[in-house]
Amino acid sequence: MSAARRTARPNAPAPAREGQGVGRPGAAVLRAATFAVAASLAGLPLHAGPAPARPTLAAFAQAQTGTTSATTGSTAGSTATTPGSNPAAAASSSGAAVEISSRAYAIAAKLRCPVCTAESVADSGAEISAEMRQLIQQQLDAGKSEAQIIHYFTQRYGDWILLDPPKRGVHLLVWLLPVLALLGGAGGLALLVRRWRAAAETGPPVDAAALERVRRELDERLARARESEERD
Amino acid sequence: MRRLITVVAVVAVLGGLFLYGLFRGPPNRDVPSQLVGKPAPDFTLPLYTRFQSRFGSSFSLSAHKGTPLVINFWASWCNPCFEEAPLLESAYRQYRSQGVLFVGVQTQDRGQYDAGRSFISRFGFDFPVGMDNDSSIGVNYALFGVPETFFVDRQGIVVYKQVGPLTQAVLAREIEAIVK
Numbered sequence: 564m565s566a567a568r569r570t571a572r573p574n575a576p577a578p579a580r581e582g583q584g585v586g587r588p589g590a591a592v593l594r595a596a597t598f599a600v601a602a603s604l605a606g607l608p609l610h611a612g613p614a615p616a617r618p619t620l621a622a623f624a625q626a627q628t629g630t631t632s633a634t635t636g637s638t639a640g641s642t643a644t645t646p647g648s649n650p651a652a653a654a655s656s657s658g659a660a661v662e663i664s665s666r667a668y669a670i671a672a673k674l675r676c677p678v679c680t681a682e683s684v685a686d687s688g689a690e691i692s693a694e695m696r697q698l699i700q701q702q703l704d705a706g707k708s709e710a711q712i713i714h715y716f717t718q719r720y721g722d723w724i725l726l727d728p729p730k731r732g733v734h735l736l737v738w739l740l741p742v743l744a745l746l747g748g749a750g751g752l753a754l755l756v757r758r759w760r761a762a763a764e765t766g767p768p769v770d771a772a773a774l775e776r777v778r779r780e781l782d783e784r785l786a787r788a789r790e791s792e793e794r795d
Numbered sequence: 796m797r798r799l800i801t802v803v804a805v806v807a808v809l810g811g812l813f814l815y816g817l818f819r820g821p822p823n824r825d826v827p828s829q830l831v832g833k834p835a836p837d838f839t840l841p842l843y844t845r846f847q848s849r850f851g852s853s854f855s856l857s858a859h860k861g862t863p864l865v866i867n868f869w870a871s872w873c874n875p876c877f878e879e880a881p882l883l884e885s886a887y888r889q890y891r892s893q894g895v896l897f898v899g900v901q902t903q904d905r906g907q908y909d910a911g912r913s914f915i916s917r918f919g920f921d922f923p924v925g926m927d928n929d930s931s932i933g934v935n936y937a938l939f940g941v942p943e944t945f946f947v948d949r950q951g952i953v954v955y956k957q958v959g960p961l962t963q964a965v966l967a968r969e970i971e972a973i974v975k
Contacts, residue, residue: 677939690903691938694930719937721829 667700670709674716675726683726828956829937835866835947838932840900840925843915850923854898856951863895863973864947867961868927868938870903871910876942879960880918886966887922893974899924902933903941948973 663671671685676692684692684699695716702712716724728734830836840854856864867883869876887897899920901911905928915924927933936945944957946969955969 677937690905691930691933694903694905695934697929698931698934719829719935721827721937 663696663700664703666709667696667703670699670703670712671696673713673726675724677720677724828953830945830953831956833953834951835864835945835953836935838927838935840898840923840927840932842923842925843912845915846923846925854923854925859896860951861949863893863949863970864945865895865897865966865970865973866900866936866945866947867897868900868902868933868936868941868943869914870901870941871907871914872904873941875960877914879942880914880920882961882963882966884918884920884922886961886963886970887920890970890974891922893970895970895974897922900927900932901925902927902930902938905929946970946973948975 668685671692672683674684674695676682676684676687676689676695678689678691679687682692684695699712702715707715713725722729722734728737730738835856837856839856842850842852842854865883865887869880883897883899887895891897899915899922901907901914901924904911904926908926911924911926930938936943939958942960944961945953946955946957948954954972957965957969
């Protein structure tokens with residue numbers, strides 16, 4: 564599984580950069596997503612240049628099946644200079660392409676992008692998400708388990724960072740309420756069906772006074788009919 | 796009559812909710828920081844050249860134990876960062892005599908060294924500023940966006956986190972708190 568790696572550019576289409584004046588690139592991401600949906604509905608190409616470096620489901624599927632993505636990111640950062648003359652920083656700045664394994668992608672899919680709206684770290688094009696994906700990969704490479712990596716993020720961001728609420732404490736309500744509602748609905752429906760069946764078997768309830776009135780009316784009509792017969 | 800009362804009640808409730816939604820203002824989506832009240836995570840930040848003669852090639856948090864710190868995260872693409880930068884610099888000049896040190900961390904801005912240098916020159920920062928090129932310091936500090944600013948007291952405890960641009964009032968209040 565670890566051999567299956569996929570490539571993503573950390574600061575590629577950078578909706579964060581487009582979001583100048585916002586302070587949080589989330590709005591820009593939302594705009595980009597809206598544009599993408601509109602463009603796909605209209606059958607328009609989403610970009611005129613090279614293939615998008617953002618993680619795609621197709622790329623993920625490729626990674627899952629063990630095929631290697633050959634896409635590499637641009638080297639936009641390779642000409643960047645460092646603050647001062649720190650060679651380590653120079654090396655990292657040139658590494659614009661970030662390779663992450665499907666395992667790292669799966670972990671990233673469980674985490675919420677801090678600057679986006681309802682997007683996972685795996686799917687987000689925001690720069691911080693790219694860095695977080697890289698961080699996950701580094702921790703996996705260092706031999707950390709998924710639980711340890713998730714713990715690393717929850718320690719810093721709290722449970723907020725998890726896309727699925729944890730199955731404990733007050734969060735349990737989120738998991739239990741739908742089940743309880745389903746059970747309650749099924750129970751209510753069963754009761755109703757039972758009541759309908761019983762009603763069908765016994766017929767509708769009859770009011771004794773109304774029955775008496777109908778009987779009286781019938782007797783009167785019969786009597787009138789007999790009288791008219793006798794007259795004829 | 797009964798039906799009319801029901802309709803009026805439903806309309807009143809829905810109208811009330813609508814008005815509440817209109818006038819309650821933007822919802823507060825800030826997530827409380829896990830770091831407030833806890834020790835500030837240590838980091839080593841490579842500094843831009845202009846600061847190296849006074850602060851060394853990198854800034855290490857652990858080397859400044861006992862110093863009240865204002866750690867400001869910014870990016871060259873972020874407009875609110877531009878807006879708060881003059882305030883930061885003037886606050887630093889005003890409060891440094893009380894022993895407080897500011898640190899600027901350029902983050903979520905991979906490889907944008909030229910933009911960083913021009914940002915620093917534009918506002919004439921006198922406090923150390925460096926590049927968090929892989930945003931690892933930002934993730935360690937659980938950043939949501941930029942700008943964000945952490946106020947760390949002499950014991951190395953994060954006492955306050957400002958999400959979004961600083962104001963003069965917040966700066967004055969929180970610096971007072973950390974220099975105590």
